[in-house]
Amino acid sequence: MKQIWNILGSKSSVWAVWVQSVLLRGRSFWEINIPSNPSWSWRKILQSRDWCRGWFQTCIGKGTATSLWYDYWLPEGKRIIDILPHRLLFSTGLAWTSRVSDIMHGDQWNFPASSPDLQVLWSSISFNPNPSMEDHCIWKGHHSGTFTVHSAWELLRESRPENCVHHLLWFKGHIPRQSFILWLASKKRLNTMDRLHNARMLAHTTCILCAAHEESHNHLFFDCHYSNTVWRTICSKGNVQWPSLPWNQLLIWAANTYRKGKDIMHTIPRLMLSTTVYFLCHERNMRIFSQQFQSHHSTSRDILELIRTHIINMEHKCPIPDSVCHTWGIQQP
Template identity: 50%
Template sequence: MPSNPSWTWRKLLQSRDWCRGWFTVNIGNGSSTFLWYDYWLPEGKRFIDMHTLRTLTATGLPWNARVSSIINEGHWNFPMHITGLHASWQSIVFHPKPQLEDHCVWKGNSTGNFSIRSAWDLLRDKRPLNNIHLLLWFKGHIPRQSFILWLAGLGRLRTMDRLHSAEIIRNRTCILCGLHTETHAHLFFECPTSKTVWRTVNARANIYWPCCTWPNILQWGSANYYRKDDITHLIARFLLSATVYLLWFEHNKRIFNNQYLTATNIAEEVFQQVRTQLTTMQFSGAIPTAICNI
């Protein structure tokens, strides 16, 4: 952090704005809490936000009055001659505690105590929880396959629709099926060719994946195939990353080398890569029969 004092004070002043209302006061004897300007009313409200200063000073109490100025012998002594304040007075259903000091409560934490962590949770932008990393980085993963799967999950592969939008090419037709516009959702796995590969791979390995859109497949997979030491979970992740990688590899071979494989041959390459990877790994438990036969 910079040692410039002016920078530090500027940041402190900025932090004062966002934390307004998050610190409330539990009234004891009221001697340390400003009556009009502090957040001590029910629901963390304060008088100055609900009434004009003209209305408040009409009570005869100064702008810097403390809550103790409306406490008399341990009981509330509200100035009732200003009708516009009646609703606010009536909202105060708790009683002062003359034997105790006022103390602040931090609303950002269930304990009422301030912490940097709770303040950070309030400040940061929250996004939906995404556990796709569980499908990408796991024991024995193949880096190049995980990298392609990561790009596909972000929608960053150079599919035909993206190249067309960038005005690099005119044709948006899927290179695998030649029937539909090529998008990430189409390529994984709505395209007839990729769908055949995906179904063949899962049927042969006896691994279940639901029939849903590409983003939902990733979300479902990260929520259901996440265990580190479960061989079935590990194989499911291998099959996903290998299938995505080899479909993308086939996509590029058809474009740049004019070489074509059938869906059956692509599926066989997936099996071969998974077999090769399994032979290099050690497992504490038995591998399921369906997996051994892929």
């Protein structure tokens, strides 16, 4: 769409001038057929016309650069060829290559005598041409009339409500693999025992961490005795108080509480959450697939050591408060 904007409106782009003179050769961009052997980029540009028709509207000046029948110059960004049948347009005696200037006389319209249907169309044109200026294109997707990639994206994309927990997942200083696992957990897309049982892939649903209850996302984070013990150890060490809430509610609470992207006092709790979720999933998988069991003391120690190391690595990017250094046993340089 950016390239279409350049073709229709740019006077400074050498490429756009070349397209107008070599590929279009006076024809309307909206009219020409896709050649049998075009370049890849030219074919893609022509194919994209179907989903951006009507968004580029021509404002009439001299009328010499605008196709009478094929360009979008009528009020509300319409074009004549889409409104009336070809037979009726042929009856005007104007060629298919006619320009808007062919129905102009100075700064007034000189509409040809025609059928009542065409007269209704002519009477709907409430503006007069302006021979003192060139025809120019405006982008209807933005109030300024100037094309921007951002405004085009907002028009084309499927708009959905913002995920309120996004800044728990992707923040400055996040660990990508841990954020990915937390994202899956926030969507309840981890392969917990209850999901595998519902898919008829397992006969039992017992949590392998505590061997006492059915494993689900709510149980794993953090109703399970093992995971809850690890989580309480991490929160205690980090000197951060988290409420005892079901998994979804806990995420919403954290998203509303730790919103400041560059504040280290908000970064550390998010790092604690993603790291704990990641290590709990890792411990669970190691028990299932490798029959390797680790105590909650060892898991907590590994989590704390990784968080501490990551905070130290963040030191060169932002200053670490003395309280954080004291809590995590970090010596100031």
